Amino acid sequence: MSQEQRTKSQTKTAIDGLKELIFSGELPAGSDHLETELAQRLGMSRTPVREATLMLEGQGLLEVRPRKGVRILSLSVVDMDEIYELLTELESLAARRAANAGHSKDDLSVLANAIDEMETALASEDRESWARADEKFHTELVRLGGNSRVISIVANFNNQVRRARAMTLYIRPLPEKSNEDHRAVLEAIAAGDAALAFSVHHEHRSNARKMLIELLKKHGLKHV
Amino acid sequence: MSQEQRTKSQTKTAIDGLKELIFSGELPAGSDHLETELAQRLGMSRTPVREATLMLEGQGLLEVRPRKGVRILSLSVVDMDEIYELLTELESLAARRAANAGHSKDDLSVLANAIDEMETALASEDRESWARADEKFHTELVRLGGNSRVISIVANFNNQVRRARAMTLYIRPLPEKSNEDHRAVLEAIAAGDAALAFSVHHEHRSNARKMLIELLKKHGLKHV
DNA sequence: GCATTATTTAATGTATACGCAATGTAATGC
């Protein structure tokens, strides 16, 4: 954790608080909440809550519906598919850029570590640890890509699918083959083979997308 | 134009007003403006202006800098390059999806018309008309792609580069070859050839990107 | 004179007040 601001503004507090409430499921997808209720809950006046909800609406986490309250957004299968398609493209773009950037072995150590962590986690079937390492890998990959717009868009959509991912973590098959892909991507980047990095990662992500969508359909999860 | 809201909220008025002021250059890139000043200018209190600036900050049009005022963002060459790279990828994705969607000739008429309009405009060297038709083509292409996330992201970044595009409209060479690409993309989509639609459009966009970046550098436009 | 501290200023962040419009409820006419 980075050093906290001397005094965090109420609006920031509200943003973080709401995010946390949403991610944790305390404000479930589809639920409605009046500004006054949220303000009370967060211990502040309506003003900063209002500003926070407007910003989070811009980030696709909720919807402000006058007189109906703030609605926490749920994602349909189509939404998930759209987002995964987008993430596939953007992460693959990042992989290509990362390969072209000529990163040193040292630069790539976070990726390598994440892969190791996933391996360890897989061996002990520790899905939570695996998920953390997986997210670390993908986040770092995008960071290495270096396109700041891509970085923030990907981060944003990862937030949007966070709940869904957590929800499916225990019902999906252990990603045995996944790490082969990760290693292949890492190697392509280390070798500076941009086309390969792109295509391998694209394939990897496409597969994950298909798997997830099938899973959602199979379990009748129309909204997550 | 769609029927106006009975009563447009002040916040919406502020958003539209600020956008217009930014796009028109009345609030030049890099300039700073206090909330009070903007409120007076827009004829309303600080509250809706504040909400508007926060939302526009989320859209990358300006930056809220406490005590320094709202700064209208300018884009560096690197920024432009990042954005064009992103647009290249997302529009190409849209082209692929459009090709896979099995659109009828009728569905593709807007694209076809836009191409014709560009041709006409080119013949009379009417750059403004050409730019409008070109934007129409690209917007429609993305719309046909049908991924709503992609649609809104592309729209957003088009807003961000709007000024820069206007600025370079008269100093860049007439895009003689450009329409060949557009036609090729249209044909690939009509034929349902997704891979071709993707690659042709990707190439088209990459070229435009290179051209623009060269142009900015050549003219010493470090910030637009 | 220069650096440091105290003071003032001003712009923001936040709370609050208030009117309006949308929603629900009761009353009325048929």
Next chain:
DNA sequence: GCATTACATTGCGTATACATTAAATAATGC
């Protein structure tokens, strides 16, 4: 009973008041 209209409620949009604090300025000691 049912539809329609009047009424009450309430949640939001906006203005405004106030507190806070960063920045600018003045004052002080050396």
